[in-house]
Amino acid sequence: MTAVAAASREAGHRWVAPVPAFWFAVLIVTVLLSNYGRDLSKAWDARWMVRYPSGWKLPIASEISAAMKWLVEEASFGLFTFREMTRGIAWAIEVPYDLALALLSTGLMQGLGSDAVQLVPPLSWIAVTLGVVALGHYARDWRLAALAGGAFVYLAVFGQWDSAMVTLASIAIAVPIGVAGGLLLGIAAYRAPWFERAIMPVLDLMQTIPIFAYLVPILFLFGFGPVSALVATIIYAMPPMVRIATLSLKGVDPEIVDFGVMAGCTPRQMMWRVLVPAAGPGLMVGVNQVIMLSLNMVIIASMIGAGGLGYDVLASLRRLDIGAGLEAGIAIVVLAIALDRISQALAARRPDHRESGAEAGLIARHRRLLIVIAAILGAFLLGRLAPVFQAYPDAYTVTTAAFWESLVAWLNVNLFDTLEAIKTALLTWFLLPIKRFLLGIPWPWGIVVVTLAGWHFGRWKLALLCASLAGFIAVTGLWPKAMTTVYLCGASVIIASAIGIPLGIWAALSQRAGKVIGVVIDTLQTLPSFVYLIPVVMLFRVGDFTAMIAVVLYALAPAIRYTAHGIRSVDGQLIEAGIVSGCTPRQLLTRIRLPLAFPEILLGINQTIMLALSMLVITALVGTRDLGQEVYIALTKADTGRGLVAGLAVAFIAIIADRLISASARAARRRYGLEGGHG
Amino acid sequence: MKTLTIAKTHLTGIVLGLALAVTPAMAEVESKDPIKMTLHDWTGQLLTTNLMAEVLKNAGYNVELVQADYIAQFAGLKTGDLHVAMEIWETTGREAMDEATATGKVVNAGSTGMQAIEEWWYPAYMKEACPGLPDWQALNDCAEEFATPETAPMGRYLGAPVTWGGFDDERVEALEMDFEVVHAGTDAALFAELQSAYQRKAPIVLWVYAPHWAPTKFEGEWVEFPPYTKECYEDASWGSNPDAAYDCGKPRGPIWKVTWAGVKDKWPGAYRAIEAFNISNAEMGAMVSAVDLDKRPLEEVVAEWMAKNEKHWKSWIQ
Numbered sequence: 002m003t004a005v006a007a008a009s010r011e012a013g014h015r016w017v018a019p020v021p022a023f024w025f026a027v028l029i030v031t032v033l034l035s036n037y038g039r040d041l042s043k044a045w046d047a048r049w050m051v052r053y054p055s056g057w058k059l060p061i062a063s064e065i066s067a068a069m070k071w072l073v074e075e076a077s078f079g080l081f082t083f084r085e086m087t088r089g090i091a092w093a094i095e096v097p098y099d100l101a102l103a104l105l106s107t108g109l110m111q112g113l114g115s116d117a118v119q120l121v122p123p124l125s126w127i128a129v130t131l132g133v134v135a136l137g138h139y140a141r142d143w144r145l146a147a148l149a150g151g152a153f154v155y156l157a158v159f160g161q162w163d164s165a166m167v168t169l170a171s172i173a174i175a176v177p178i179g180v181a182g183g184l185l186l187g188i189a190a191y192r193a194p195w196f197e198r199a200i201m202p203v204l205d206l207m208q209t210i211p212i213f214a215y216l217v218p219i220l221f222l223f224g225f226g227p228v229s230a231l232v233a234t235i236i237y238a239m240p241p242m243v244r245i246a247t248l249s250l251k252g253v254d255p256e257i258v259d260f261g262v263m264a265g266c267t268p269r270q271m272m273w274r275v276l277v278p279a280a281g282p283g284l285m286v287g288v289n290q291v292i293m294l295s296l297n298m299v300i301i302a303s304m305i306g307a308g309g310l311g312y313d314v315l316a317s318l319r320r321l322d323i324g325a326g327l328e329a330g331i332a333i334v335v336l337a338i339a340l341d342r343i344s345q346a347l348a349a350r351r352p353d354h355r356e357s358g359a360e361a362g363l364i365a366r367h368r369r370l371l372i373v374i375a376a377i378l379g380a381f382l383l384g385r386l387a388p389v390f391q392a393y394p395d396a397y398t399v400t401t402a403a404f405w406e407s408l409v410a411w412l413n414v415n416l417f418d419t420l421e422a423i424k425t426a427l428l429t430w431f432l433l434p435i436k437r438f439l440l441g442i443p444w445p446w447g448i449v450v451v452t453l454a455g456w457h458f459g460r461w462k463l464a465l466l467c468a469s470l471a472g473f474i475a476v477t478g479l480w481p482k483a484m485t486t487v488y489l490c491g492a493s494v495i496i497a498s499a500i501g502i503p504l505g506i507w508a509a510l511s512q513r514a515g516k517v518i519g520v521v522i523d524t525l526q527t528l529p530s531f532v533y534l535i536p537v538v539m540l541f542r543v544g545d546f547t548a549m550i551a552v553v554l555y556a557l558a559p560a561i562r563y564t565a566h567g568i569r570s571v572d573g574q575l576i577e578a579g580i581v582s583g584c585t586p587r588q589l590l591t592r593i594r595l596p597l598a599f600p601e602i603l604l605g606i607n608q609t610i611m612l613a614l615s616m617l618v619i620t621a622l623v624g625t626r627d628l629g630q631e632v633y634i635a636l637t638k639a640d641t642g643r644g645l646v647a648g649l650a651v652a653f654i655a656i657i658a659d660r661l662i663s664a665s666a667r668a669a670r671r672r673y674g675l676e677g678g679h680g
Numbered sequence: 681m682k683t684l685t686i687a688k689t690h691l692t693g694i695v696l697g698l699a700l701a702v703t704p705a706m707a708e709v710e711s712k713d714p715i716k717m718t719l720h721d722w723t724g725q726l727l728t729t730n731l732m733a734e735v736l737k738n739a740g741y742n743v744e745l746v747q748a749d750y751i752a753q754f755a756g757l758k759t760g761d762l763h764v765a766m767e768i769w770e771t772t773g774r775e776a777m778d779e780a781t782a783t784g785k786v787v788n789a790g791s792t793g794m795q796a797i798e799e800w801w802y803p804a805y806m807k808e809a810c811p812g813l814p815d816w817q818a819l820n821d822c823a824e825e826f827a828t829p830e831t832a833p834m835g836r837y838l839g840a841p842v843t844w845g846g847f848d849d850e851r852v853e854a855l856e857m858d859f860e861v862v863h864a865g866t867d868a869a870l871f872a873e874l875q876s877a878y879q880r881k882a883p884i885v886l887w888v889y890a891p892h893w894a895p896t897k898f899e900g901e902w903v904e905f906p907p908y909t910k911e912c913y914e915d916a917s918w919g920s921n922p923d924a925a926y927d928c929g930k931p932r933g934p935i936w937k938v939t940w941a942g943v944k945d946k947w948p949g950a951y952r953a954i955e956a957f958n959i960s961n962a963e964m965g966a967m968v969s970a971v972d973l974d975k976r977p978l979e980e981v982v983a984e985w986m987a988k989n990e991k992h993w994k995s996w997i998q
Contacts, residue, residue, distance in 0.1 A: 216752070220756070224759075225746060225753070225755075304749060305748070305749055306748055308747060315721055318868045319722060319867065320723060320893065413879050413880060417876075421829075428829070428830065429829075535869065535872045538869045538876075539876035542828070542873055543862055543863075544830065544862065621865050622866045622868075623864065623866070624842075624864045624869060630842065633865070636752070638751060638776070639776070
């Protein structure tokens with residue numbers, strides 16, 4: 002047991018860790034340096050302290066750009082060039098994508114471009130809806146079937162069908178590739194520990210580098226059009242699948258493995274006949290994550306040519322058609338909810354459902370499938386006679402766009418002054434002081450503090466990691482922008498936690514509140530943030546405050562989820578013990594539930610930080626001066642190196658925050674004896 | 681014709697076949713490969729591109745419209761993945777365009793006939809508070825009207841996304857104006873603020889560009905700075921401030937068309953048509969408002985223009 006951990010243990014079972022005198026001293030020095038660093042640097046004639054000299058900057062960005070150029074234009078494996086390889090991959094993705102698109106949206110076409118002639122129309126809206134209903138029924142029951150069917154009818158009635166099918170087609174391609182790739186990597190990581198160690202940092206980077214940072218190289222390598230968008234989506238959505246696959250394979254009951262060994266399985270049989278099926282439910286959680294993350298990407302994917310609902314959102318917000326943007330955004334949410342519920346039901350589905358009809362004949366067993374096929378054929382034939390069976394008629398679509406438009410206008414005219422006062426107060430008393438404090442810290446001291454924190458939680462290994470990552474940010478000349486990033490994310494995370502943790506507690510203690518809150522945060526997470534960003538700009542103007550609201554709305558979910566989960570999973574016996582010893586409900590909460598849920602809450606805050614960082618690029622769209630803006634500028638200038646370096650800086654901030662918080666969560670768990678590891 | 685024989689096997693085949701036969705079979709075109717034209721995310725560009733596409737189709741060419749980012753598309757134009765970009769603005773795309781044409785893989789196919797205007801703009805109701813507008817000095821005299829808590833006592837000027845350039849920070853400095861420049865992140869954010877202020881009749885001065893629907897929908901005027909000259913941007917001694925450049929308004933310049941260098945060889949006729957394409961600001965402004973404000977379908981607006989101006993566009997494909 003290390004001295005520090007021991008010290009904090011001795012401090013008793015208060016749930017706020019004691020602040021040792023040392024850290025208090027560090028804080029004082031930081032505050033002093035932040036306030037007087039500038040004067041100090043003038044007195045010592047050491048300007049380098051407050052502003053990293055451009056002469057010391059390493060040309061990492063231009064080197065990456067040059068390497069990229071070489072990769073695109075010259076790199077070769079002898080027989081074929083690197084670019085031919087990536088173009089080959091692009092082709093391999095494009096073929097199934099075109100097929101899915103033909104089925105769902107365009108119909109089977111003959112010829113190219115405007116010469117193309119439709120040979121067979123796409124699946125009719127009735128057939129697709131019936132297919133989804135059947136899938137819902139297969140996955141669980143009629144209620145799910147009704148929910149899924151209702152979602153698709155909604156898409157048709159609100160006039161979102163065509164775009165939704167384009168989006169669905171890209172999801173239908175991105176998800177299987179993401180899942181298969183993730184599963185294979187997960188298996189490799191399960192089999193070879195060295196591979197796991199090698200791939201984990203890569204996964205961290207894949208999840209934390211803003212997508213905009215690698216869009217440009219992807220465009221170079223995979224060409225223009227939906228394929229690049231698909232590749233970007235897959236890169237973004239795959240990492241959780243790898244992690245979950247590795248975890249659930251490791252979690253398979255050893256007895257099952259032993260049984261496999263006794264039955265004489267070959268390694269291949271062991272993997273595909275024993276381990277993968279046994280890890281099934283866990284793997285389906287991964288599939289679900291891939292679906293949700295893919296849907297998160299639709300807006301950004303539409304910026305590089307994916308089309309579909311994401312494009313509708315972007316285009317309508319560009320002409321400030323807030324209502325239409327919101328409707329397209331809600332269509333994404335509806336699609337997400339339908340796919341999410343079905344995939345979760347499939348995950349929870351017990352395989353023995355299927356066996357019940359095994360005795361019956363072929364037709365009886367596949368009744369559902371046959372009905373769907375019949376519906377597809379029927380709708381196709383009827384569609385020849387009456388177009389309503391082929392495509393939902395435009396005349397019967399409804400729209401609520403005008404309502405939203407006037408709602409925002411009303412809010413704007415009547416509440417602007419009140420909102421303005423709130424905003425000014427928050428800016429003056431909360432945001433600006435944090436900004437001044439963080440931006441005032443001289444960069445060398447900033448690195449020292451981060452390194453010390455690394456040392457505190459994880460000894461030399463973590464200290465070294467923190468020092469080198471923070472050092473990278475300094476030597477690339479991105480320190481001031483990085484600090485703006487930390488400020489914006491930090492302030493947002495504080496507010497998100499202040500709102501999210503109480504809501505999480507409430508959701509855990511009251512089942513009804515839990516349900517409502519669950520729906521709200523699901524919606525907030527899948528509703529593209531661009532949809533609410535523009536009305537927020539109208540109410541609060543361009544600036545940090547607007548960006549903060551967007552970040553808080555998006556990053557709230559994990560703070561709520563993890564808190565609720567942590568409190569729900571507190572051991573019932575401990576609660577009983579509390580009640581027996583006469584705790585009031587309030588004491589139960591503050592003395593038992595909260596302390597025990599603390600490690601879980603910390604992880605929630607950790608996730609909140611990750612999401613806040615991933616929103617950065619979006620906030621650049623309303624005009625912030627942080628790393629997100631740097632990435633965005635690099636994208637619009639097609640500057641690969643600059644974008645990747647800024648993206649890496651974002652990733653490094655995320656990694657530093659993640660490692661420090663995970664380490665402290667581990668320490669907290671140890672303190673409460675939730676985890677072994679007294680060293 | 682292969683297309684026809686396959687199509688005939690289907691119920692609709694005959695109808696489609698007829699449709700194909702009826703389409704004016706124009707003079708033989710050089711290649712039936714699709715010409716890929718890029719679409720961006722503002723209505724004016726969608727209109728220009730669809731117009732050009734319709735004209736080319738009419739001449740018998742095969743056209744494919746693809747989504748691409750405004751600046752990132754140059755990578756595709758260089759490799760020949762993409763072929764035609766119909767709107768590159770002198771004001772925002774010059775740098776990227778020059779870089780691309782310098783490689784020799786992309787060529788400038790001349791102006792679209794439209795003039796890009798980018799300048800400080802204010803709603804008409806501000807004239808009451810600031811007599812003397814649109815003169816820039818009058819604007820400066822009532823800078824306080826435009827102040828917000830974050831910028832007070834300076835006025836707040838909402839600039840374009842930093843990526844668009846425009847030298848507004850330098851302009852404020854050089855003209856010694858009492859304004860603080862705040863950059864919007866996207867033009868959606870820019871016009872969201874305008875709409876919000878306009879609904880409340882609140883003070884605002886911001887970057888607006890034309891052709892765009894905003895100057896049509898909202899009543900207002902461009903601020904009049906000392907007119908732009910090349911010397912003003914390059915020579916500090918020019919203008920009212922002898923020590924600084926940029927003491928003048930923004931340049932107004934053409935909107936260019938660019939193509940992949942290979943277009944000229946592969947589809948010479950199409951290239952000539954693209955080169956010949958031209959349309960005026962007023963015509964475009966009217967079409968943009970028809971789509972964005974009257975919410976009419978884009979195809980309909982394009983078809984209407986084609987019907988009205990047949991002689992004009994027929995001359996491009998002669």
